[in-house]
Amino acid sequence: MASRSVNKVFLVGNLGRDAETRFTPSGVACTRFSVATTRSWKDQQTDEWKEETNWTNVTAWRKENLANYLTKGKQVHVEGRLQSRSYNDREGKKVYVTEVIAEDIILLGGRDDQTSGTRSQRTDARRPAQGNGNGRGPATATEDDHFENTGITDDDVPF
Numbered sequence: 001m002a003s004r005s006v007n008k009v010f011l012v013g014n015l016g017r018d019a020e021t022r023f024t025p026s027g028v029a030c031t032r033f034s035v036a037t038t039r040s041w042k043d044q045q046t047d048e049w050k051e052e053t054n055w056t057n058v059t060a061w062r063k064e065n066l067a068n069y070l071t072k073g074k075q076v077h078v079e080g081r082l083q084s085r086s087y088n089d090r091e092g093k094k095v096y097v098t099e100v101i102a103e104d105i106i107l108l109g110g111r112d113d114q115t116s117g118t119r120s121q122r123t124d125a126r127r128p129a130q131g132n133g134n135g136r137g138p139a140t141a142t143e144d145d146h147f148e149n150t151g152i153t154d155d156d157v158p159f
Contacts, residue, residue, distance in 0.1 A: 007081045007082055008079070008080075008081060009078070009079070009080050009081060009082050009100045010077070010078070010079055011035050011037055011056060011058075011076075011077070011078040011079075011100065012037070012075070012076070012077050012078075012108070013035040013036050013037040013038070013056075013075070013076065014035070014036050014073055014074065014075050014076075015033055015034065015035060015036075015070055015071065015072050015073060015074050015075075015076060016033075016034040016035070016036050016055060016072065017033065017034060017072050018033075018067070018070065018071050018072050019031050019032065019033035019066060019067040019070035019071070020032055020033070020067060021063075021064065021066065021067040028061065028062060029061065029062055029063060029064040029066075030059060030060075030061055031059070031060045031061075031063050031066045031067050031070070032057065032058065032059050032060075033057075033058050033060075033067075033070050034055050034056065034057050034058065035055070035056050035058055035076060035078060036053050036054070036055055036056075037053070037054050037056065038051050038052065038053045038054075039051070039052055039054075056099075056100055057097070057098075057099040057100070058078055058080070058099065058100045058101075058102050059099050059100070059101055059102065060101075060102040060105060061101070063102075063105075066105065069107055070105075070107075074107060074108075074109065075107075075108040075109050076105060076106065076107055076108060077105070077106040077108055078100060078102050078104070078105050078106075079102070079103055079104040079105075080100045080101050080102040080103045080104070081100070081101050081103065082098065082099075082100060082101075083098070083099055083100070083101050084096065084097065084098045085097050085099075
């Protein structure tokens with residue numbers, strides 16, 4: 001009987017740079033960004049609070065429109081799995097990379113970088129890619145287009 005294991009990562013932090021989307025030769029979207037998470041602790045010797053920031057690289061596959069929403073400074077919740085890989089760089093040197101492969105990304109805060117948390121956008125990596133029908137290239141409409149011109153404002157929502 002095989003033993004069970006768990007590879008699950010949850011991050012809540014701020015983007016360190018704008019997300020960047022590139023396409024593989026076969027047309028699959030690959031969006032990359034980095035998330036800063038900060039931990040705080042009280043130093044027992046000095047009785048001072050200290051902070052340490054960790055930068056985590058995140059990759060999201062088949063999310064053509066994601067980079068439009070993931071801009072530097074925005075707060076995000078990322079759920080995914082940890083992956084380590086290696087490759088040879090241009091000089092032939094072996095490079096090791098550890099990154100989070102995102103399965104679910106939630107944009108926290110509201111429009112215009114408000115951090116009220118009242119409005120969030122969610123993108124689920126388990127959904128089929130939204131594109132031009134052949135799985136290649138970016139879609140022409142954003143996820144928000146479905147709700148444009150409905151006449152509903154934030155004041156109409158009871159929460």
